[in-house]
Amino acid sequence: MDKMVQKPNYVEELLEILRSSLAADELQDQISDYHESDIADAFEQLTEEERRRLYPLLGPEWIAEIFTYIEDPDEYLKELDLGQAAQVLSYMDSDDAVDVLDELDDTTQEKLVGMMDEESSHDIKMLQSYEDDEVGSLMTTNFIVIHENLTIRQAMRELIRQAGENDNISTVYVIDKNDQFYGAIDLKDLIIAREKDALEDIISTSYPYVTDHEKIDDCIEQIKDYAEDSIPVLTEDKQLIGVITAQDLVEVVDDAMGEDYAKLAGLTAEEDLEETTTESMKKRLPWLVILLFLGLAVSTVVGIFETVVAVLPIVMCFQSLILDMAGNVGTQSLAVTIRVLMDENLTAGEKVGLVFKEMKVGFFNGLFLGIMAFIFIGLYIWLLKGNPVVHAFVISGCVGFSLMAAMVISSLVGTLIPMFFHKIKIDPAVASGPLITTVNDLVAVVIYYGLVWILLIHFLHMV
Amino acid sequence: MDKMVQKPNYVEELLEILRSSLAADELQDQISDYHESDIADAFEQLTEEERRRLYPLLGPEWIAEIFTYIEDPDEYLKELDLGQAAQVLSYMDSDDAVDVLDELDDTTQEKLVGMMDEESSHDIKMLQSYEDDEVGSLMTTNFIVIHENLTIRQAMRELIRQAGENDNISTVYVIDKNDQFYGAIDLKDLIIAREKDALEDIISTSYPYVTDHEKIDDCIEQIKDYAEDSIPVLTEDKQLIGVITAQDLVEVVDDAMGEDYAKLAGLTAEEDLEETTTESMKKRLPWLVILLFLGLAVSTVVGIFETVVAVLPIVMCFQSLILDMAGNVGTQSLAVTIRVLMDENLTAGEKVGLVFKEMKVGFFNGLFLGIMAFIFIGLYIWLLKGNPVVHAFVISGCVGFSLMAAMVISSLVGTLIPMFFHKIKIDPAVASGPLITTVNDLVAVVIYYGLVWILLIHFLHMV
Known part of the structure; x- marks a missing residue:
């Protein structure tokens, strides 16, 4: 446009x-x-x-x-x-x-x-x-506070007096005679109140708040739910010491999502343009080293099937296909599971439901793709590689079946692993990615080469 | 605690x-x-x-x-x-x-x-x-608006009258005698103004705004920058028809990041718990089908090296390792590049800088991991697989070198592809993932098996 x-x-x-x-x-x-x-x-x-x-x-x-x-x-x-x-x-x-x-x-x-x-x-x-992950480190001390025993007119005058120095005026906070948090007044209600109304009537005394030592991650969803311009921060003994504003919240939400995003991609923290090469290396190397060793484990397992490949080298052409697809399906399940875990508190029943649903999606997608793989890979081996037609479709059948089986198991793994990490209070976005890749690789390799070995070599004696 | x-x-x-x-x-x-x-x-x-x-x-x-x-x-x-x-x-x-x-x-x-x-x-x-992606679909019509020719006292009275029906009072919007947008008053300034002050003095006449048909994605960063409780929405002829509130913004930021997150994982849109299996399948199948065909392309290329594997089957054990590592490095570069592209408008120079930096990080990480792979894989082939020591370390040298080369090229690909999609106005988070996996797989396979073929088989005649 x-x-x-x-x-x-x-x-x-x-x-x-x-x-x-x-x-x-x-x-x-x-x-x-x-x-x-x-x-x-x-x-x-x-x-x-x-x-x-x-x-x-x-x-x-x-x-x-x-x-x-x-x-x-x-x-x-x-x-x-x-x-x-x-x-x-x-x-x-x-x-x-x-x-x-x-x-x-x-x-x-x-x-x-x-x-x-x-x-x-x-x-x-x-x-x-305060620690960086505590609410207290995020708050601003710039807010309006009045005593609960004022009249509407006195409250209004107090507001005008304090507004000169404080920006966050849309909620007026109220403390009692012991200076403890008493409640909050929506500025709108104060503005439209008549002089003879009682201030008490417009104070919300059961007003939501957070405490200064709470972890930001623990209360961010809750603060978002209240959708207020500001939420009060109290100490243990109910002293009002600051507020969290909606603007702070936009930043935190933005940052938190960015961090998760980065973690899913195997970075230990978000990066920006100004960082030096060394800083970037430090953020990326830890996962890469872990992955290298996990990859070595996979290589060892593939090594077991060396003899299979030695006698029927064509089957190794499709290893990357099956591993990549299993990896992708696992990542999809992972992404869905992490988002669900972040947003909601699941009951045990809902968790089981999610696992079954993921496996069902994995199965039907796997069935569809497995059949496609069977047809196209069969044609490829028969026509382009010049193998006999039966031979070709037996091999492509192994690829198709392994693909389907690997996709179902990847969905399961991609759902269970983040749930497990969430349960033991480890951030699932950080830990899940590499582990899922490895487990899926192992499963896919064993299924594929195992099937080829048993079916093609052991039973059909194709070589 | x-x-x-x-x-x-x-x-x-x-x-x-x-x-x-x-x-x-x-x-x-x-x-x-x-x-x-x-x-x-x-x-x-x-x-x-x-x-x-x-x-x-x-x-x-x-x-x-x-x-x-x-x-x-x-x-x-x-x-x-x-x-x-x-x-x-x-x-x-x-x-x-x-x-x-x-x-x-x-x-x-x-x-x-x-x-x-x-x-x-x-x-x-x-x-x-309005279309779902237009600013107009997101706005609320609930705001305070006054004429610019009022006195402070009249403005205050107007505010009190309108506040009963409208929640978003922290900014008072001002229109001129033709009902066109004129500016905005910070409620705080109105509250602390003295009766004899001129209203004009507290009106910001060059106030930021968005237009109703703008795409939400195009202006979200800009709105965030202003960090206001609300931003006015104008029509083409400067009529004030609504506002975007900070709360709306929290939701949009949250949703937008969630969408990107989902896209990076190969889902066409974000999913939630309530969706049926069919809906979930529809969101995931498109990428999987594309990936299947891209995977077939990789398989065809691997097929070229069938003879290499036939004579030296041990080398295929490390294929998954090199491909996985290249894939991970590519995803890291992709995640960094997408975040940078989303947040800032890069000059050509900064883009070249980013590409070089990513390659540098890829090279040094690759060097480090390549050396580790050389040592550990060499030991594995020598001690556990019982190959002669020289033989073992020549093979692991090929793996290490290929790993490093693949990592440098993956960093390059992981940076260039999203930049390219961004340039041609295709969402890089959607399109980049599968393409990068495929390109990186191809590059890694060709480097690895090519190197094994030329060095081990052609020159060293190891078989």
């Missing part, structure tokens, strides 16, 4: 404005009409000199907002003196500030945190105290 | 409340303290009879909110009479209502849409007019 509407290129427009000779207030006024994400894109295209001229015009709060949209803000932070940098960091969401600080060396980090205002440095130290 | 905080089980609590004999208003009051997602979970555990008793107590608006959190609300919609069902649908976000309607038969659908209020049925017909 033709793009009939030409969207304006905000970044180009911004570059023009930023490079113009406009007076300071006119420049600020014009830039303020744009989204910080676009300003960030334009900002990255400026020269260092142009940026240095811009910093004083923007001021620390605006710079902080722009930095939120830049992937590696630490590069630009270095263009500011330490005092300015500390100010910018103070204005950033605490989780974003921590990400930036993590990129700097320890001395600079310490100096900067020391120069920040007390609240910001406290928040940053708190976030840094 | 021990779970020291026992989180309350809201769903259990709700079931107790819902099944109690509390008076209607007391029941409503207690339920209102809970999140709709938890109410939905409890609701699904009730018997039909219990639910039927509950519907009149909840009323259509609340039912609509609860249905938003249920995966297949159409099942429960059938428990309501048509008039009630139409009312519930009217209160749902238009995109959610469309999802429910899509599950019903055409007659019921038409009847229900006919019974809905004019605004809702208009919105639903509009959403249904």
Whole structure:
């Protein structure tokens, strides 16, 4: 379809404005009409000199907002003196500030945190105290909180007071007189409430929350289910210390899926463009080494059938076909099983159901493909390889049957192995791939060469 | 780590409340303290009879909110009479209502849409007019919009008036006197504005937007970058007709990644538990059939080397090893390349850089694994297979060298093929997998048996 509407290129427009000779207030006024994400894109295209001229015009709060949209803000932070940098960091969401600080060396980090205002440095130290896989490391301390004993009017005034410093205003959190989490108010309800209504009536007291030391992986599905703009994070003793925002969630979901994706492909972690060759090697070698040894095991088993191949070399032509197909079917079952395990808590009955269904799919697909293989490979051996017609179709029959049998067993293996790893709490996406390939290879090789040996050589004495 | 905080089980609590004999208003009051997602979970555990008793107590608006959190609300919609069902649908976000309607038969659908209020049925017909992959099909028509010529006080009053019916209030959209999109106001800015400020000053007029016919895949990364609670959707002539919310985005990101994940595993689409065997077969067979024929091509090439195997059968033991390793390395490069292509727009230089980097990683990993294969396979042939030591290490040398060569070429193929498909606008996740397996198999087979033939048989006359 033709793009009939030409969207304006905000970044180009911004570059023009930023490079113009406009007076300071006119420049600020014009830039303020744009989204910080676009300003960030334009900002990255400026020269260092142009940026240095811009910093004083923007001021620390605006710079902080722009930095939120830049992937590696630490590069630009270095263009500011330490005092300015500390100010910018103070204005950033605490989780974003921590990400930036993590990129700097320890001395600079310490100096900067020391120069920040007390609240910001406290928040940053708190976030840094959590492990990377804990909810606490992901939260932002930027939210609105009020006491439960306020009137609607007082709550509204409190909101206006706090909104200046805090972005996440769509849910107003409520604490009781012991400063423990009490509930949450949807901003919408507060806005449409009448002055004489009781605040209590619009507070959801049984509001969902997560605790700071929970593992992110364990609660991500649950947080997604609530579909809120933010979810509160509590300590063990019910103190409200932060929130997880929907934006954080988009990032986590994106990252988590990317990681699984990478793991399925035999990488130990996701890679990006900037990585060095050595870093990439480290992420890929572990599985390759394991696979090499598993492959050696398969080779040893194939070695048992050396004599079969020696007397009937044509059969080895179809080994790669059967192994590849079994591998593919196993990967399909694996992918389906992993997705199901990730998304839902299966009962034992559902698990058995899934295994049977996979085997059924494997059987019928295998039957179909086995028959196709029987016909086409038979024709190939008969017409192109010039073998007698019966001879040709007995061999292709072995290939077809082995293909079907290997596909059924691969479906079974591709379903059981990830379930087993899931059960013993090992990430099935990591461990399953290589093991399934190996088991399927072994099964396929034994079935195929075993069948050829027994049927063709032992019974039919075809050689 | 021990779970020291026992989180309350809201769903259990709700079931107790819902099944109690509390008076209607007391029941409503207690339920209102809970999140709709938890109410939905409890609701699904009730018997039909219990639910039927509950519907009149909840009323259509609340039912609509609860249905938003249920995966297949159409099942429960059938428990309501048509008039009630139409009312519930009217209160749902238009995109959610469309999802429910899509599950019903055409007659019921038409009847229900006919019974809905004019605004809702208009919105639903509009959403249904878009293709599934267009932004328009994903948007909700539930947002706040004001005219640009209002004062701060008037804008605030308008917000309060519209907030009753519209959930997505964190951004207030602004249109001009021709009803064209003019800009957006961050709710926070409106709340903290003083009455004498000009509304114009807090409107971002160069606000990001998407157009209704844009492909979702084309703009999803861009929407993610803005990290907003909602992004406006405009028509060609700049009419504001809906918004995409962060929650919609979480779903889309999740789905998109799931799809890619499935495609990489050779499924044509993502599967779930409820699917029938036939549906699953249909999703898997296409690739398997293609793979069968590609596999036959590989078999034909292996057939050329039949004579090599006939005279030196031991070499066929290591075929599976080399092919599997080449396949794994190819998949690793593929996974990395697809992720990079999805996330960023690469310049030609960066593409060449990526190709070289992948080859470099392939080479060094191949060198390492090739040397390991040389040593271990040599020992295996010498000690376990009882071949002369020189003989053994000449063969294992061929395996090691072929392994390395195959890994370098697989890295190249695993990078170039997805780039090529991306260039010609075919989804690389779908098309790359099978092609890469086949090309890598062919390359590995030719290198390995070719090397054995030339070196061992032709030059060294080992047989």
